[in-house]
Amino acid sequence: MTTNQPSAHVALNNNRLRAYADVIYLKDGDEFQIELFNPTQTRYLVKFKINGSYSSDRGLILNPGQRYFLDRFI
DSSP: OOOSSOEEEEEETTEEOOOBTTBOOOOTTOEEEEEEEOOSSSOEEEOOEETTEESOSOOEEEOTTOEEEEEEEO
16 A cells, blocks of 8 residues: 555564554564654654653654654563
């Protein structure tokens, strides 16, 4: 699926995981990543909202054409 909009996906070892009805299954102890991709010519500020609250006052700049993997551990 190609789109001209910025996107975010859950990944494992730099491979996107499939969502089943908006649910993604992980094994206990899996280290997952959040893949951010900006296919546009615009620079974006990425801010993270967890449980309805922003995780920080800061953000991450995603430049045009940039793909970025954020590591996360459960």
